[in-house]
Amino acid sequence: xxxxxxxxxxxxxxxxxxxxxxxxxxxxxxxxxxxxxxxxxxxxxxxxxxxxxxxxxxxxxxxxxxxxxxxxxxxxxxxxxxxxxxxxxxxxxxxxxxxxxxxxxxxxxxxxxxxxxxxxxxxxxxxxxxxxxx
Amino acid sequence: xxxxxxxxxxxxxxxxxxxxxxxxxxxxxxxxxxxxxxxxxxxxxxxxxxxxxxxxxxxxxxxxxxxxxxxxxxxxxxxxxxxxxxxxxxxxxxxxxxxxxxxxxxxxxxxxxxxxxxxxxxxxxxxxxxxxxx
Numbered sequence: 001x002x003x004x005x006x007x008x009x010x011x012x013x014x015x016x017x018x019x020x021x022x023x024x025x026x027x028x029x030x031x032x033x034x035x036x037x038x039x040x041x042x043x044x045x046x047x048x049x050x051x052x053x054x055x056x057x058x059x060x061x062x063x064x065x066x067x068x069x070x071x072x073x074x075x076x077x078x079x080x081x082x083x084x085x086x087x088x089x090x091x092x093x094x095x096x097x098x099x100x101x102x103x104x105x106x107x108x109x110x111x112x113x114x115x116x117x118x119x120x121x122x123x124x125x126x127x128x129x130x131x132x133x134x
Numbered sequence: 135x136x137x138x139x140x141x142x143x144x145x146x147x148x149x150x151x152x153x154x155x156x157x158x159x160x161x162x163x164x165x166x167x168x169x170x171x172x173x174x175x176x177x178x179x180x181x182x183x184x185x186x187x188x189x190x191x192x193x194x195x196x197x198x199x200x201x202x203x204x205x206x207x208x209x210x211x212x213x214x215x216x217x218x219x220x221x222x223x224x225x226x227x228x229x230x231x232x233x234x235x236x237x238x239x240x241x242x243x244x245x246x247x248x249x250x251x252x253x254x255x256x257x258x259x260x261x262x263x264x265x266x267x268x
Contacts, residue, residue: 002180003183004182005139005187011260025228026263048137051138053139055259076211077261080187082160093161099159121208124155125189126206126208127211
């Protein structure tokens, strides 16, 4: 079911500072910041040769990463996202195996405009796990 | 400087249970467990199409992931590892930029037998970051 690692998401308190670290200190290609108000984050992509890192900064009052940053004020590793071919088939298989899909269980439109779902980290050994249909 | 994402390391309290989740629930290819006593971990590789996930379980009394699991008893995302071409050049560039290399600052032999170093997470916005010369 899991195909590629789509991205690793890192929550950061200051995305401009984090983007500068990845560009200048670590010598990676980084995108311009994109505000995604409907997802409650501003995102910068760090483009690697085989996948990407997504730097996420909270945007607005209801940001889904605000609680994480309150617990981890310096930032940290937030979630992993994997590509799947068929998100409804994946969802049905996961639910049958006892995994909990966050929200109402229906895939929603993710930050890349594709259907995504999140699995409860308690069902994936502590790692918040996103699946994206590609 | 950063090339490929070499791996994402996830610390888990029970590597057999975690390997079963990735194999059976998430439908990924997983390796047999390998004990690496000199690194204080047992490792299982989850092979994705573009990179790999390393599941790490503590091994022995001095495991470098024991403190992390004491704080995160269900497991969680432990570190990211990136490929670099020249680890000494990378180290010199990073130290000049003010980043702290863990240990004595010299690259050491990593779990794959190649030279690695770890950067202090406080210098990488909260993410423990490994570089590996490939």
